[in-house]
Amino acid sequence: MNEREGVSVPKVVDHEQRRLELADAALALAARDGLAAVTTRATAAECGWSTGVLNHYFSSRNELLSAALRRAGDLQQQTYARILADNATARDKLTAITESILPLDPRRLALTRIFLFFYAQGAADEGARVEIAGFLDRWRTVLHDTVCSGQRSGELPADIQTASAVFALQAMADGAAFEAILDPVAMDTIRQDGFAARCVDHALAAHRPGPHHT
């Protein structure tokens, strides 16, 4: 008898789907209870599975966290794609990209914590470092393409020094995001109305030829 016959419910388990589900559960836990709450046991429970099933997919907490980091990176890519598909000005897209990085709600707070955790890991672990460098590169590319497209349409000045403007905007958002989860002064600042838009305007205005000496 062919294996496929006589089995009414297909026993093919979509392993990739299960890994995603577990990574999502880890992200949900981190958002709700902080990164320390993301254990293999708690993540399995969050999915209604046994720890044994989870161990089949991730052999350690660190592997689970790595999967959560990759998942966070993929979700961030989807956010970028949604923003770019929007019928908005380049300036509004740059602002939305910057806001998507800032810890302004529990979901983004969890993502910022996860990225900070892996930035620190990346200082010692090459796998984490490569993952973070890739995340920074994709973020920079999206900013860069958005500035260039705004320049082509005439919305943004042609003389913006794109690479330095993009680097400044990224570094400022990255630094402000990490500082905000540690320092109430920084959190208050990024929560001010229009903070991200001002970051964008300043980065674009500052990186043009001519003396900036004050």
Added chain:
Amino acid sequence: MNEREGVSVPKVVDHEQRRLELADAALALAARDGLAAVTTRATAAECGWSTGVLNHYFSSRNELLSAALRRAGDLQQQTYARILADNATARDKLTAITESILPLDPRRLALTRIFLFFYAQGAADEGARVEIAGFLDRWRTVLHDTVCSGQRSGELPADIQTASAVFALQAMADGAAFEAILDPVAMDTIRQDGFAARCVDHALAAHRPGPHHT
């Protein structure tokens, strides 16, 4: 016989001095071999002491690392004091303060790694969070005072929005420093001639009243 008599070498140990010496050894190890190399055993060996003596001062690796963080913060304060005492323009002082944060040599690379490690700790641990918030506050105060003194002397325009300029400069330097130890593109950028001076100029130029819309 009085305890003080008959003892030619005073047995009074300067405990604070020993703690500092161990914290310095931990920083030296981190600079030379990375944060993973900072174990209690290696730090004791670096000072020529037994692990037993070290354990008398620090009961765990994490306590030793915390002492290294506080020491790094104190050294950073001494750096600020040296910069402020210099007979230089406000702009040059702001540049020197910013450069002191960037991982441009092995010593600052080690400090950046230690701060990144404790930023990540601070997301979960209140003691580390308070330590980092204090570090950010002292850094901001030094930047703020320098801008104000440059304004009083007429070197810097009176209409700079000091708080936002200072926040932007700090966030940019912090983000760029962390990105640089993970991403070669970022490291190349911060190593460019005049990078810190441009950060300062941009932060000062961008945070003035009037439309920055490009």
